[in-house]
Amino acid sequence: MARPDRLPPYLFSAIDAAKNAARAAGRPIVDLGVGDPDLPTPRPLVEALAAAVADPAGHRYPAQRGAEILRSAVADFMGKRYGVTVDPATEVLVLIGSKEGLGHLPLTCVEEGDNVLVPDLGYPVYGQATILAGGEPRPFKLREERGFLPEAAELSDLADERTRLLFLNYPNNPTGAVAEADHWRAWARVAQERNLVMVNDAAYLEVTLDGSRPASMLAAVDHRADRVVELHSFSKLFNMTGWRIAFAVGHADVVGALGRVKESMDSGVFTPIQEVAAKALGPDFDDLRAGVMAPYARRREMIVPALEEVGFEVFPSRATFYVWARVPVGETSTDFCARALAECDLVVTPGTGFGTGGEGWFRISLTAADEDVATAAERFRGWR
Numbered sequence: 001m002a003r004p005d006r007l008p009p010y011l012f013s014a015i016d017a018a019k020n021a022a023r024a025a026g027r028p029i030v031d032l033g034v035g036d037p038d039l040p041t042p043r044p045l046v047e048a049l050a051a052a053v054a055d056p057a058g059h060r061y062p063a064q065r066g067a068e069i070l071r072s073a074v075a076d077f078m079g080k081r082y083g084v085t086v087d088p089a090t091e092v093l094v095l096i097g098s099k100e101g102l103g104h105l106p107l108t109c110v111e112e113g114d115n116v117l118v119p120d121l122g123y124p125v126y127g128q129a130t131i132l133a134g135g136e137p138r139p140f141k142l143r144e145e146r147g148f149l150p151e152a153a154e155l156s157d158l159a160d161e162r163t164r165l166l167f168l169n170y171p172n173n174p175t176g177a178v179a180e181a182d183h184w185r186a187w188a189r190v191a192q193e194r195n196l197v198m199v200n201d202a203a204y205l206e207v208t209l210d211g212s213r214p215a216s217m218l219a220a221v222d223h224r225a226d227r228v229v230e231l232h233s234f235s236k237l238f239n240m241t242g243w244r245i246a247f248a249v250g251h252a253d254v255v256g257a258l259g260r261v262k263e264s265m266d267s268g269v270f271t272p273i274q275e276v277a278a279k280a281l282g283p284d285f286d287d288l289r290a291g292v293m294a295p296y297a298r299r300r301e302m303i304v305p306a307l308e309e310v311g312f313e314v315f316p317s318r319a320t321f322y323v324w325a326r327v328p329v330g331e332t333s334t335d336f337c338a339r340a341l342a343e344c345d346l347v348v349t350p351g352t353g354f355g356t357g358g359e360g361w362f363r364i365s366l367t368a369a370d371e372d373v374a375t376a377a378e379r380f381r382g383w384r
């Protein structure tokens with residue numbers, strides 16, 4: 001079977017079709033489905049891009065591994081923010097969004113017949129990229145009773161001599177779970193023993209709603225001793241999903257291999273965008289970030305009390321801009337989400353969209369206007 005034919009079906013297509021039909025019928029749909037920030041990129045960054053675009057030097061092919069200015073800014077940022085030393089020349093790689101990096105990582109090490117450990121529930125790209133590289137995704141469950149964090153022993157049991165990669169994602173989409181240093185160290189021991197590469201998809205690392213200061217996986221695990229890599233993204237952090245800019249940091253061999261794959265696939269990120277990204281990581285980082293996060297904290301306060309008032313159980317989290325809640329007893333995730341749309345004109349995402357481990361849960365994204373979130377809260381208050 002050709003590899004694209006091995007990909008699983010797109011799980012949101014039924015919901016998308018129902019949403020579009022409801023919209024076309026003129027119903028007042030409130031969409032809390034997709035995790036795509038509603039607000040614009042902070043103005044200083046937009047203005048910096050306008051200025052950078054005017055310089056013709058940036059109109060040519062970008063530097064393949066990323067502009068020197070951005071790789072240096074990343075190294076400075078990793079040091080100041082997380083206390084992690086990285087070499088900008090060999091341990092940093094600029095990506096066209098973290099999805100691109102995740103998508104290409106299996107090509108660095110997966111052969112036909114190899115396998116990759118992927119979270120169930122999780123962002124579907126880990127498994128899809130594995131399949132496209134010829135590998136077999138081996139899902140491990142994230143369970144609520146363990147705070148949606150896998151047990152090291154379970155990962156070790158699942159791995160064998162053909163396991164090449166372990167994908168993790170903390171702070172976690174969709175649950176909002178956060179991993180601590182001890183978790184990272186335990187998982188890194190498994191990666192060492194099983195001789196596989198551990199990847200943290202850190203797209204939400206800086207998306208915290210209580211102002212807390214997150215820790216990089218690399219602060220707990222030494223990327224010079226262990227084959228680990230972390231993918232950071234500007235998308236959710238600075239309302240920059242459309243810009244397509246992210247970076248990988250970690251073990252030089254892993255970063256180097258990913259760079260070699262990319263050399264055959266793409267020609268990097270538009271240089272002015274990289275210059276703006278470098279600026280975003282500079283002295284204004286905290287102010288810019290605080291401005292982006294403030295609305296999410298406000299919106300969470302609007303919706304969570306409304307959900308709890310009518311008896312929904314919400315997973316306690318202050319990370320990511322998602323709310324992860326249980327569907328009412330006796331209902332499946334997809335039935336519940338279909339009913340939310342049919343009866344309340346609300347689009348929310350069924351937990352099963354992220355894997356079978358999401359059964360019994362649904363996800364609300366706080367990336368809609370305050371008025372929409374307030375409307376959704378009112379509609380949930382009337383839930384029967």
Ligand SMILES: Cc1ncc(COP(=O)(O)O)c(C=O)c1O
Binds near residue numbers: 100
């Ligand atoms: C868990 C997770 N990782 C990665 C991405 C991709 O982000 P980007 O490619 O915009 O950096 C997303 C986007 O929704 C995500 O939810």
